[in-house]
Amino acid sequence: MPVPILKQGGVLIVSVQAALTDNDLVALRDDLAEKVGRFRSHGVVIDVSALDVMDSFATRTLRGIAETTALRGAKTVVVGIQPDVAFSMTLLGLTLDGVATALDLDEGMDLLAAPIRRRGDDGA
């Protein structure tokens, strides 16, 4: 089940669903790397609020997405990690080192809007 990617200005927005499989996540990483180039995006927001589990694979793949898009010139923000999920990630010893996080979609968009105003062609 492919994860839909929405484009809003210079930002790509992804809302992942609860039944996300490992292959869906890997496909999302590849898809985002391609779309960041095609749409000349400077930011990616990944909303994981529907996810009831973030295990070691999901965490590693999200980190991979952030690193891949960073190399393509876009910053990734992961938003909406649920309190129970955050707690169980901590127990597991999982971190999202090097990945920006924000409480929700709005905060994530703010985070991306604030410091970056490059590629002056987006008219913002």
Add this chain to the structure above:
Amino acid sequence: MEHEEVRIRIDRDSDIVTARVAGRELASRIGFAGSDLTIIATAISEIARNIVLYAKHGEMALAPSRQSGRRGILVIGRDCGPGIPDIEQAMRDGFSTGKSLGLGLPGAKRLMDEFEIASEVGRGTTITMRKWLR
């Protein structure tokens, strides 16, 4: 409630999702709530993924558990895969043969109250975990 065991074949990555959804449902019926549901689902996810990654095929069995007045959930992951040559090493944080972060087994142990691992090289691995209601 005592006999409702759930078994899920684990052959591909989508079965990992099926197993953790079933685990969350059963845990909720047993009486778990809140973060315990997430913790149990996450532990199931880690063990089921290990089966897909290393053994290819296996099974997760989930059941209510009762022991000296305590109630909880029993989670068993079984496979007939290659087995784990060095369990002590596999249980160390950060040890991985390259397919993962190396947090799956030690992580699942931290998430659950009881964790046992039995493995024989060439025969397979059985992981038995329990979480008790508080």
